Amino acid sequence: MTRLTLDISMSLDGFIAGPNQTLEEPLGKGGERLHEWVTRLEAWREPHGLEGGETNADSEVVTEALAAAGAIVMGRRMFSGGEGPWEDDPNPDAWWGDNPPFHVPVFVLTHHERETVVKEGGTTFTFVTDGIESALEQARAAAGDKNVALGGGADVVQQYLKAGLLDELQIHVVPVFLGGGVSLFGSLGIDAELEQTRVIASPSVTHLRYSVRR
């Protein structure tokens, strides 16, 4: 069976976005620093339709993660930044553009039904209103023999962790303190053992990979 995986950048103090998130600054104050290590890589820029970029020790980690994902599950706010009924969403479609960087089927957790949106480049957005297990089941069916990647946000990650459904996580620990914002793990309320399966360090980030022990 395909594995449910998470690849996410986190500050050393545990945040995946800084304080004061807005639609204009969805990563909050200072949050863009979490992604500088990846957005400068050719391995990331090319699938995002951007020219240029570096190749360094981080490139293989990114290429591997992108290649491993056959489908993605994300929360509604990761999709549009909005919440509530779609007719009230200021940004129901525009955020990820006409050719989103995912290039695989994406399953969006929401409380509000909506027809599947088909984009260019292989990305589809399917809206799932009947819960995280259903979204995972649909994503697994779409992923074939690849993995299902969790796209975030933190609330979605925590829901899957608490349900015991996350198999593997790779945290890209960025050498910065954000001082507040969106805590990746919060206070999960459950304890769990992890198996540390790989550590790769580059000068600007450390990639910590774990399997969740059952």
Add this chain to the structure above:
Amino acid sequence: MTRLTLDISMSLDGFIAGPNQTLEEPLGKGGERLHEWVTRLEAWREPHGLEGGETNADSEVVTEALAAAGAIVMGRRMFSGGEGPWEDDPNPDAWWGDNPPFHVPVFVLTHHERETVVKEGGTTFTFVTDGIESALEQARAAAGDKNVALGGGADVVQQYLKAGLLDELQIHVVPVFLGGGVSLFGSLGIDAELEQTRVIASPSVTHLRYSVRR
């Protein structure tokens, strides 16, 4: 000038002690798992007066950290588990025994004055009531050309970080979720850049070392 350093074990979800700390279980529920990697090492057991133990990839990290510290600053609760006036403290002296594992001068931050306590093996406990800068200054004078190590807890770490006084930190990231408890960094309310200076991974823990950028 000597540097102020921190060496501390943290769960992947950011806790240095689990939920429900008590005097009997000062590390909270599950918190002892944070220290299993170190308490089984000969490099740690020997200065703690314990026989046996392993030598592995983590040993050098521990030996190095112990050798580097010429003095220690810690919070009152790290010293006795208590708070408030000394006459109300159930444990004013017993916690660390007659021959504490520090073997250097220790400066304890407290609001309550007390005479210095001299123990066996080179450990002294000096009680500092006039703030973190004073404690650091006294510890620096005692440390000679070695570093001053922060002994915790989280509140003390956060105070030194906020004051811009911490120079270097090494976090031992333990592959476990504690789900709650004492958050090492909390929401600091300040952002800061770090320089990642070294990463050492063993099968059971990853040692992430940073300098704080001014």
